[in-house]
Amino acid sequence: MEKNKQDSWIDINGSNENFLGRKTVDKSTFKYGTTIPARYHKVFQSNISDKLALVKSINVKLFINQKEFPALVSLRKSEVKAGITMQLRYSNKALLELLKEKLEVSYDYIVQYEKENDKKPSTIPAEYQEYIDFYKGDKIDTFILELIPKSKSKLEDEELEDEVILEDDLDNEFATINNINAEVTYIYDYITSKGFYYEKDLIANFYLSLITKPFVILSGISGTGKSKIVELFAEAVGANTNNERFKLIPVRPDWSDATDLLGYRNIENKFVPGIIIDAAYEAMQHLDKPYFLCLDEMNLARVEYYFSDILSSMETRKINDDEIITQKLLSRAQFGKDERAYDKYGDVYIPQNLYIIGTVNMDETTFPFSKKVLDRANTIEFNTVDLKYNFEQVYLDELSPKKYHNDFLKSQYLKISECKDEKEIATKVIDKLILINKILEKYQQHFAYRVRDEIVFYVIYAVKNQLFSFDQAMDYSIVQKILPKISGSGGEVLDILVELFNVLNNTKYKNDGYIEDEQIRAMEKESETSKYKLSSQKIMYMIRRFLRDGFTTFWQ
Structure with a gap:
């Protein structure tokens, strides 16, 4: 040669x-x-x-x-x-x-x-x-x-x-998945065996919210187990603190920009990666395994200040060679002359196996969410508290976690055009959303295509995998994607709530500026048997608060 x-x-x-x-x-x-x-x-x-x-x-x-x-x-x-x-x-x-x-x-x-x-x-x-x-x-x-x-x-x-x-x-051989419903039941049983009790529907709802979009908000009063359910769910599917695939990140009140999450250049002009960059980089090395990042007390700082770049990147999700990718999280300029850091982190994006969950409390020490944030997440409430405890329901022997491939949680749909095989369900969802949006549009409170698409995805996943009926899935979607954005002190807010109640329950209640107690009682009785029970009860809570305070909001 x-x-x-x-x-x-x-x-x-x-x-x-x-x-x-x-x-x-x-x-x-x-x-x-x-x-x-x-x-x-x-x-x-x-x-x-x-x-x-x-x-x-x-x-x-x-x-x-x-x-x-x-x-x-x-x-x-x-x-x-x-x-x-x-x-x-x-x-x-x-x-x-x-x-x-x-x-x-x-x-x-x-x-x-x-x-x-x-x-x-x-x-x-x-x-x-x-x-x-x-x-x-x-x-x-x-x-x-x-x-x-x-x-x-x-x-x-x-x-x-x-x-x-x-x-x-x-x-780390992955569990074989033949039935999604059975696997969600196993996750529920695993969490229960650890001595923590959540409704099975809550576990199913959390799973459906994650597979719809890998960003979920858990809201509720302190001590209801918001961060714990994230840890236990992650643990049940094989991600824990030991293998560093689950991380709990306390949000600091002084977060005013994205440097803690994305990174910054230090005094020596070296790039220091942030929390999200580190987590995304590690997840990119193992795309077959799910990673969980829990931002605890997410609204102790203004979410829009430190999280807007990540939210924007999430909206660039697309499929490339059967892999879901986003745009790069960092620009070339953010690395300065640190070539080694650029070579390592310059191509980092939000991978398909990284799931970000934020827990929030709504009180005088926290900040409210903008519609931009609420538009991009399912918001799951943890406000119902039942202090009773069933000692017989806890297993004597704890169950072992399974090791799930990320396909168990990976989104199947990114665009509504990909739902053609499930168009009957999708069309039924859209018809209902059109009725709701007509009410909201009269008061300039209507939603757009992103909310429509994500509700369609959620309902398809729920019905196809037999986790919820169509009406149950729609109920969860309305209360998690539509109602959180309704708030205010104007009379039109009360109009919206009454009209929404009517379209969900096929009733004809009126709002003449003030609602009599007799009508409130009738509406509350109606909500108890409604096929959209969660949404109807939340609407009634918001109506009562408006009548009491002259102002209302989704949050408790």
Whole structure:
């Protein structure tokens, strides 16, 4: 084989018959992959199942310490060199981070050189050089990579650490899911076995809210178990504090911007990642496992001040190669000249397996929510308190948590056009929402497409998985997506509430500026047997408060 003096491959004879070649690490290693010299084309092609051609890529698998990563082999026209080049390309975030971590001498040199010269080095000096050995895998279309850092002893230590991680991963076999209703029942039983009691419908509602959109608000008086249900639900599906897939974050009253969540540059101009960035980065490394972030006492600070950037990013969700992604959370400018931080966190987005739940109390020490926030979440109330305790209902033996694949919680729909197979349910939901919105529109309180779509998704998930009937699912959706945004002291607020009650219950009660006690009692009796019981009772609470205080709101 004749070596091109400019390429980064070293021609040596490996002792292993599967040895293909050794590459010196360069700037492309940590971003794109590598160009395979012409003299190696034949041996690489012999390990690929299909013949390479221009504008055609073949999927292959790379293995490092038995960890599997996706990659592509392709032929491309070279703009720098004459002729055709063979390229091994990869963009997997976990693989790139592993390479940066294991081959850190070369990587640090590249980062420092670019910082000082505003360009990446074309070559790496011998004292910083590290290598990758390529081998054929046991199966076609697989390659084994052996990383050779500057310190051999360091490599051996890190390989032992990787084996421990690998054993832990093998232990995390996911539960088989045949029936969503049965799995929600198991989660309910697991939580009950821990000595905590919540209504089963509440667990089902929480599950449906998460799968509809991975941002949920839990509201209620202090001590009702809002943050505990998040912890126990996460624990039941395999996410806990020990494996760092559940984190409880106390919100501070002095949060006035997004720096605590997204990050900032310190006095040394180094980027310090925030809470959301850290959580999203970790979740991106394991897209098959759900991660939970609970923002406790979320409205101790103004939510719009510190959370608006995250809310905006959530609205950019789209499907890319069967993965739900959002726009990047950070801009290039936020990293300054910290190239290493940019390489690590620059592509971080809100992954499909990160679920953010905020708990809130509504009292004189907290801030109200804007409609922008309420528009983007299901708001679940925890205000009903039953102090009785059934000791017989607690299991003597605690149940074990299951390990669920993220598909159990992953949204199936992002756009209403994707609901075509369930159009009968969707149309029925939309017809009901049109009646409600006609009332709200008269008073400029109507909602738009986002609320419509998310209610449609919620009801489809509920009915299709037999968790709620259609009317139950609509009831939860109205009380969680529509009623929280109604508040005020004007007479039109009372008009809205009475008209909503009528359209939900097919009644004809009137509001003449004041409602007599007899009518209130009749409406309350009607709400007890209503097919929209939760919504009707909440409307009655809001009406009573208006008549008592001259002002009303959803919040208690």
